[in-house]
Amino acid sequence: MQIVTKKAIRYGIIILIFILLGLSYIAFHYFQGIPVLNYHQINNKDHNTLTLSSTEFEAQINYLYQEGYTGISPDQLADYLQSGKKLPPKPILITLDDGYKDNYQVAYPILQKYHFTATIFVITDFVNNYGKYLTWNQIREMSDNGVSFEAHTLSHISLPKASDEEIRNQLVKSKEAIEWRLGKKVDYLAYPGGEYDQRVIGLAKEAGYRAAFTVNFGRDRINSTLYTLNRIPIFGGQSHTFFRFWLRLNFTQTINALQNLKAYLLKEGNTSIAGLIYIP
Ligand SMILES: [Zn+2]
Missing domain, CATH: 3.20.20.370 (Glycoside hydrolase/deacetylase)
Structure with missing residues (x-):
């Protein structure tokens, strides 16, 4: 049961990251x-x-x-x-x-x-x-x-x-x-x-x-x-690295959202899931 929940959370997070990427693409172009x-x-x-x-x-x-x-x-x-x-x-x-x-x-x-x-x-x-x-x-x-x-x-x-x-x-x-x-x-x-x-x-x-x-x-x-x-x-x-600079400049909103998500997970005690989120 626990394994299923953990897997579900993991998939949920991955889906969430894709949603964030999409939203931040829109945000980048309209409210950058x-x-x-x-x-x-x-x-x-x-x-x-x-x-x-x-x-x-x-x-x-x-x-x-x-x-x-x-x-x-x-x-x-x-x-x-x-x-x-x-x-x-x-x-x-x-x-x-x-x-x-x-x-x-x-x-x-x-x-x-x-x-x-x-x-x-x-x-x-x-x-x-x-x-x-x-x-x-x-x-x-x-x-x-x-x-x-x-x-x-x-x-x-x-x-x-x-x-x-x-x-x-x-x-x-x-x-x-x-x-x-x-x-x-x-x-x-x-x-x-x-x-x-x-x-x-x-x-x-x-x-x-x-x-x-x-x-x-x-x-x-x-x-x-x-x-x-x-x-x-x-x-x-x-x-x-140049790549890190490029990401930070062009995907500011995505990284921001990921930072907030990570901070939230850490606050909730989900350290292992928070650890999966890489902040460039
Ligand atoms: Zn100083």
């Missing part, structure tokens, strides 16, 4: 939302889950170029989400978090080669201070050439664990530092580690941010909440 890619380090030295090699990064950017994507700024995204302001065809927002020096040395020339702009969320206390991170000169040069620089706090602390006072300090001072150095307004925040809660959101609004980015997997739509914007993380996997 705007993709915001999220990278960290791009170099050939570090082999960790935050790092992509230069060849891998170039393959992905070249794909976006071949497919006719247009790089947009966070202002363009926010204008679209808030008031439906028209975007160029196939818009995509490319973001890099933390402000690593390799963003200037490796990613920036590749982005320029394919005529893409990007947004870098910098940890302002790390700028000019640690070898791995950008200098203000590098930031200024990229900013002059169309790269947007936005805030990722002063020192990358876990915001939900900090006091109101500390959060205010982290959010306001980092914003001011970039504005002062570049003479441009800073309106966007990426939560360190993607961590936030209602209190953090309230303080981000109070600090004058127009919108904030998480690392929650998904695309952004007109009715998206501006302070919990989704992104498509291109990190965190065992390896960063």
Whole structure:
């Protein structure tokens, strides 16, 4: 009896996955939302889950170029989400978090080669201070050439664990530092580690941010909440294959649905069935 039930559940899940694939195909074509890619380090030295090699990064950017994507700024995204302001065809927002020096040395020339702009969320206390991170000169040069620089706090602390006072300090001072150095307004925040809660959101609004980015997997739509914007993380996997990038970009909804299904099954204690669901 138990075996029959287990088999039935297994078939049920497989059928469900096919239904999800079909639905997400429809969803992709009609309500696809705007993709915001999220990278960290791009170099050939570090082999960790935050790092992509230069060849891998170039393959992905070249794909976006071949497919006719247009790089947009966070202002363009926010204008679209808030008031439906028209975007160029196939818009995509490319973001890099933390402000690593390799963003200037490796990613920036590749982005320029394919005529893409990007947004870098910098940890302002790390700028000019640690070898791995950008200098203000590098930031200024990229900013002059169309790269947007936005805030990722002063020192990358876990915001939900900090006091109101500390959060205010982290959010306001980092914003001011970039504005002062570049003479441009800073309106966007990426939560360190993607961590936030209602209190953090309230303080981000109070600090004058127009919108904030998480690392929650998904695309952004007109009715998206501006302070919990989704992104498509291109990190965190065992390896960063092109196929994984391609799946995450083109089947965002399917992967999202699978993630939710897996989380639900785990919550219900169906660990063995949840284990069958592979999330690319
Ligand atoms: Zn970060």
